[in-house]
Amino acid sequence: MSRIEEGGIFANYHTHTWRCNHAQGTEREYIETAIRAGMRVLGFADHTPYPFPEGHVSGFRMRLNQLDDYCKTLTDLKREYQNDIEIHIGLEAEYYPSHFEALLRYCEDYPIEYFVQGQHFTHNEYDGWYSGRETKDEQVLADYCAQALEGQRTGRFLYLAHPDLIHYTGDAQTYERHMRALCKALKPLGRPLEFNLLGFAEHRPYPVKRFWEIAGEEGLTAVLGCDAHQPEALYRPQIVQEAKRILEKHGVPIVRELELPTHV
Numbered sequence: 001m002s003r004i005e006e007g008g009i010f011a012n013y014h015t016h017t018w019r020c021n022h023a024q025g026t027e028r029e030y031i032e033t034a035i036r037a038g039m040r041v042l043g044f045a046d047h048t049p050y051p052f053p054e055g056h057v058s059g060f061r062m063r064l065n066q067l068d069d070y071c072k073t074l075t076d077l078k079r080e081y082q083n084d085i086e087i088h089i090g091l092e093a094e095y096y097p098s099h100f101e102a103l104l105r106y107c108e109d110y111p112i113e114y115f116v117q118g119q120h121f122t123h124n125e126y127d128g129w130y131s132g133r134e135t136k137d138e139q140v141l142a143d144y145c146a147q148a149l150e151g152q153r154t155g156r157f158l159y160l161a162h163p164d165l166i167h168y169t170g171d172a173q174t175y176e177r178h179m180r181a182l183c184k185a186l187k188p189l190g191r192p193l194e195f196n197l198l199g200f201a202e203h204r205p206y207p208v209k210r211f212w213e214i215a216g217e218e219g220l221t222a223v224l225g226c227d228a229h230q231p232e233a234l235y236r237p238q239i240v241q242e243a244k245r246i247l248e249k250h251g252v253p254i255v256r257e258l259e260l261p262t263h264v
């Protein structure tokens with residue numbers, strides 16, 4: 001039996017590096033773990049640097065002047081390991097309405113192959129709500145859904161990472177109404193939703209069972225995302241088997257490999 005059948009995954013597009021200030025290990029360690037796990041496609045998508053206005057410094061992402069080293073390091077490793085695994089260079093980015101265009105312009109000079117959307121904040125981070133913070137405020141939920149959708153509608157993202165990150169603990173009907181509307185609106189875009197294996201492995205509030213039931217009912221597909229912040233996160237066979245079982249139960253097909261855009 002191959003490692004994939006045992007619980008490895010064919011492609012993972014969600015891998016961090018030390019530059020985000022909360023991940024461990026070298027890029028080489030992630031790559032070698034992925035190879036040992038039988039992975040065929042490994043995409044790095046570290047937290048993007050963001051061209052914020054003067055005065056706002058984010059502690060959980062690389063700085064603008066680190067993007068060069070990020071791309072250079074991965075470009076060299078991509079070449080070195082080309083016979084062993086397919087490596088891609090991406091970024092995990094929020095859709096921040098006031099700064100997203102500037103981010104795209106900034107990235108034009110770099111060999112970035114794709115973005116995944118991780119909507120960690122509403123609005124523009126410095127004037128919004130942290131999506132993982134518990135709230136009973138329907139407006140926060142509505143803002144999160146609207147922004148996630150607006151981002152996906154730009155067509156600039158490969159997929160929506162941890163779509164159920166928003167930690168709404170108000171009444172179930174309100175959650176249901178907003179998330180169903182989000183899923184219905186996402187469906188025609190034809191992009192998968194990420195089932196986040198980090199949240200799943202660490203028993204975080206996401207993935208949310210109700211969300212994935214709705215996703216299944218609305219006919220969406222899923223991609224498994226390791227969201228690796230340490231090399232070992234690229235090979236967790238039991239977690240992967242369990243995730244597959246849950247998605248199957250909710251009627252959500254898993255997309256094994258994604259087609260990358262020709263430019264971002």
Ligand SMILES: [Zn+2]
Nearest residue numbers: 092118161162
């Ligand atoms: Zn994220």
Ligand SMILES: [Zn+2]
Nearest residue numbers: 014092118227
């Ligand atoms: Zn991530």
